[in-house]
Amino acid sequence: MTETAPVISVSNLIKQFGRFAALRGVTADFSGGRLYAILGDNGAGKTTLLRTLAGLNHPTRGEFTVLGQKKFQDICHQVGYMAHPSLLYDEMSGLENLTYFARLYGISDDSRCADVIRSVGLDPELVRPVGQYSQGMRQRMSLARALLHDPKILLLDEPFSNVDIHSATEMVRLLARTRDQGKTIFVVTHQPSLLEGAADEFVWMQSGQIIGRTRELKPPEGAH
Numbered sequence: 001m002t003e004t005a006p007v008i009s010v011s012n013l014i015k016q017f018g019r020f021a022a023l024r025g026v027t028a029d030f031s032g033g034r035l036y037a038i039l040g041d042n043g044a045g046k047t048t049l050l051r052t053l054a055g056l057n058h059p060t061r062g063e064f065t066v067l068g069q070k071k072f073q074d075i076c077h078q079v080g081y082m083a084h085p086s087l088l089y090d091e092m093s094g095l096e097n098l099t100y101f102a103r104l105y106g107i108s109d110d111s112r113c114a115d116v117i118r119s120v121g122l123d124p125e126l127v128r129p130v131g132q133y134s135q136g137m138r139q140r141m142s143l144a145r146a147l148l149h150d151p152k153i154l155l156l157d158e159p160f161s162n163v164d165i166h167s168a169t170e171m172v173r174l175l176a177r178t179r180d181q182g183k184t185i186f187v188v189t190h191q192p193s194l195l196e197g198a199a200d201e202f203v204w205m206q207s208g209q210i211i212g213r214t215r216e217l218k219p220p221e222g223a224h
Helices: 046-053 094-104 110-119 135-147 165-180
Strands: 006-017 020-031 035-039 061-066 079-082 153-157 184-188 201-206 209-214
Touching: 006 046, 020 046, 020 184, 020 209, 035 046, 035 165, 046 061, 046 153, 046 184, 079 135, 094 110, 094 135, 110 135, 135 153, 135 165, 153 165, 165 184
Parallel strands: 035 184, 035 201, 079 153, 153 184
Antiparallel strands: 006 020, 006 061, 201 209
């Protein structure tokens, strides 16, 4: 079921790196059980916003709440984050990677790891080290890592990068099913057409600000 209260609220969020303002007064509410596509040119602030919501950036000014909490450590186990780099151990197999992360989350059921690997279209019995995976396979394994602990919120940075169209389509279907289970998903992507028909809302960013939110893949007036 879709939650009525916002699962994430952002108020006048500003993030500066030296003199550069990557986020410039972002204010927004995001409801639960929805798939949001975060769009914009390079430097628009998409990844900075995602990293801030994931607790990896501290805002220069402003505040935000995730699941009603201001302290990220109070809800970090409810958030799954997929960075642009895969953040996997190259010398380990996919199953070994997920088993390791499962223990960090207190998950002792090894079948959970295998099931999540299958859900992203990979074979849990593949013994090849992740360092020998194609980039597309690494992306899918990285998504599996983000899904492993069944988080309420998924924050995904360019999950379809270097993934073939068939695999990307399957990933979108998986994300749609995950959203339908009541999860809230944010996807930063330069391939928004993949999310047509799946995303509930397209959030457009420009110069560190949200300039519009649309139900269809159509830029708001004033976007360039």
